[in-house]
Amino acid sequence: MTVLDSRSGKPQDTDPGVLITDDGVSMPTVEDIGVGRGPAWLDDWLVRNSADVVAWYRHLHAYPELSRQEFNTTELVAGLLASVGLRPTLLPAGTGLVCDIGTGDKCVALRADMDALALTELTGLPYASTVVGACHACGHDAHTAMLAAAGMALASAPELPGRVRLIFQPAEEVMPGGALDVIAAGGIDKVDAIYGLHCDPRLEVGRVGTRVGAITSATDLLELRLTSPGGHTSRPHLTADLVHALGHVITGLPALLSRRIDPRSGTVLVWGAVHAGEAANAVPQDGVLRGTLRTGDHEVWEDLEPLVAGLVESLLAPTGVGFELHHQRGVPPVMNERECTQTLRAGVEAALGEDALAGTKQSSGGEDFGWYLEHIPGSFARLGVWSGDGHMPDLHQPTFRLDERALLVGVRVLTHIALAALA
Template identity: 75%
Template sequence: IDALPLTEATGLPFASGKDGVAHACGHDAHTTILLGTALALATAPELPGRIRLIFQHAEEVMPGGALDVLSAGGLDGVERIFGLHCDPRLPVGRVGVKPGAITSASDLLEIRLNSPGGHTSRPHLTADLVHALGTLVTGLPALLSRRVDPRTGTVLVWGAVHAGEAPNAIPQSGVLTGTLRTGDRGTWAELEPLVRELVGGLLAPLGVGFDLHHRRGVPPVVNEADSTELMSAAIQRALGEHAVTGTPQSSGGEDFGWYLEHVPGSFVRLGVRSGQARARDLHQPTFDLDERALLVGIRVMVGTALAALAE
């Protein structure tokens, strides 16, 4: 594995951690694990190769900071890449492993509607923009479920809708935003034209104009089989044979997927739940982790690094 010397390390091991402001999904924990991995490997008298540690920046900003890392040559010469992410569903000491797709592609949708506006007593003399928004809110997810193979795990969920202020006035503009996710790489490539077609079809009878901004995000994280087997074996050696468990494909997005489109690798779920209280989900302000998971994460990444170098 070609890499910068550890003394020049600038990031997340080929075990992907996070940097930046502490976030409710545990970015500070990922950074701590990465730094601990670097310190542990730096104490080795000699390594049979080199390791590059890459801090993943701007992961939450579509289409992901991994593209900046790639454009800067961050993966040049790297043979394999590995990463992990906290998982509050798993107890400390367990690591979720899955060959193939482990996350989903994630896009952002923003649909801006426009109409002449008017009075709610005379909707027949204008175009009812709020009714059009409601049509999209319910109709677009329903149509997608009939036009896309349900086995792909494609799901559209709205996060915000805004229009008007007065109860007796039909507004002239409104906006609808949400996320569109799919677990299938091929389906991801086909979604943008399909969404545009369906939005146009739903709004055509209503006389409301629209402007669709479909911002493509990140591809699915697709774990390569050999790298996943290597990482799984390294975890068992580091933590014991019962440490490895299966994990389902998540509908969440992760820009580590961009790395795996350039080099083989694997991405796992690190258990952080103490079992003392009700598990808190990621991206909740109450998210917390059992700090014993930090040492577990370091052992996972150091063990994986040494196993990869020994190939």
Template identity: 50%
Template sequence: MTTDARDLAYATSQIVADLEPELIDVRRDLHAHPEPSWQELRTCDVVAARLEKAGIAVQGLPRSGLVAEVGDPDAGPVVALRADLDALPLVDETTDPWRSTVDGVAHACGHDVHTASLLGAGLALAEHHRASPLPGRVRLLFQPAEEVMPGGALDLIAAGVLEDVTSIFALHCDPSIDAGTIGLREGPITAATDSVTVRLRGKGGHTSRPHLTQDLTFALAKLVTDVPGALSRRLDPRAGASLVWGRIGAGSAANVIPAYGEVAGTLRVLDIRAWAQAQQIVDEVVRAVVAPYGVSAEVEHVRGVPPVVNEPWAAGHLAAAAGQMVGVGSLVGTEQSLGGEDFAWYLESVPGAMARLGTRTPGGPTFDLHQGNLRVDDASVPVGSKLLAQVALQALVS
């Protein structure tokens, strides 16, 4: 790193340090007021107000979400930074003063951290630009609806947010590693993810006469247990396919065989080639498993997102930024997960990378994402801001 680059990194650190108390307050405010997918209106208002106060022009999107840009309008290249805004339909089980005030909605995936981190990065970049014009533009994407398939990223792409963009970067909270560390890998870092719902219908009846019915409950049980196993024999086992059911329902009385039942879950696949085959195979296997019981099956298979594949050049910039902004030893290796992320859709068009932002308090308990008891260390917010700001600056001059 040159002396100028060191000076730039130092300046970024100082700017974010000054912003840190405010950014933590923003994160806690967003956490206390979570909004589900496509309804992130208050969240957008909070972010837009702060960006506009700093002189950054903001554009709202038709349904939800914001786009803002730092730098001279005609300058190039353009680097994009993305954060997601939405919360999950879960109960916040924490006891923090900033716990969710919205019944049944919680930031249990850390999107409040992502949003506050990107806000801080944008404010820091604007300060840099006032001191000395950026050699290009940084586009800030505050994206709605990451938690629903196939994801709000597609709406932003359709709105033209990737026009002139040469690279794109993002962070995702990782509560399995400490605040102050960054998880990174080249190549695939997440999995392809689909939603699968199966609805069974048949002739119900009394449990004393199952032979006169189409025993839908029994068929549903066989479907739940047999279909995931059968997939392991129809798809290449190296593809890492995993079908896990999260919801099941049938019947209302112990002595009644119901005429309708439903099961829903997610299919996750590490290999994109196997993902292309998965929908047809799931449909075939479901119908084969329930056929002996005479019930009819309706399979609703919603294609979700492809894997996030980190481009080596972009991952290298994130690694360098982590070393400069967080410190030597802050970077840790990470494995490809079976989680899905609609950031993958941006990478279909432009190169980029996603890093994992450590949120665990050092020495504290390890939580899991998508759980109501998730707690994050607020120290992760300025770390995310510094990393995003610095990787954008690096990408502009590379």
């Protein structure tokens, strides 16, 4: 099969089943593929194409694209799917695509996100990002390569008892998320259930974390802009002390929220940026405060915006400063449906064995997969990518790297989840 060189992007020929080496970086071996777990057509596909899967991943890793700029990534995936006779359909904006495999009324979806983060990579890998200020520090390159491979493997199946829809989604890293683009384009129309995996550096390769109910949290952005006439710091009583007002909100709003919201909801407000003034002896005329507001409870999320607005108004009323609050609602919590989670677990067990199943805690991070689950049932799981040796950098760190054995595990898991969901 012809694959892409992981750094140049040019085609290169490889013999089936021969694993590529790249400047001494360790590669998955045939033993890592799990041959013998079946079905036979999947075992055969993985033996013949495991090297290619890693090469596709390394190419995507070396050439990351930011949210809604994933044109080359989309073109690569579309070409891979077309090479096995599939007919992918691009989303209207030109980034992201959907592709159906099989026939029949029953349809289940598998989703991967495609975009990179606005970070400069510091791994030192030979296939590290070639783009300054962009890298795949969240594993979306792995998600894309695994789903493309799973789709190509499913296309080799003698027969499927229904349809599998592959969703390659742009713009997961920005709010409110590219999932809404997919939904608006009809990407989940007539889909019965949807499933997804996300890299987890806290789990070893070969393990998959599942959970019924909320597995991620809602994430909103807050931006508060304050205004004041300004003045001399020796006469704060003749103006509105803007910095004091900022401090009042910085400490007061999280404290009040903790008394107005059930603490079991996992609601947390953390400020990430604050700026006001330059001179030590001048009361500034403007200032800005930004932060994230997260909650693990869907009902609480629905009520947060008016509650926050009222609390900010009450905190600032005595200070005399003017203010403008911008509350950007982000993504809802990912709420895994019970039966779909049981189906996902059955797929994992069929792919890897019962010992591969692990529980997982709810994350306070956001994930726009939650938008799909506002419309159809589904389940989202965590795929282990830690080698089990030494410290593993976390997601969104510029030193994040995964154990490439997880790629082949992910292909097998995604394929078996689809088969279990259609059974």
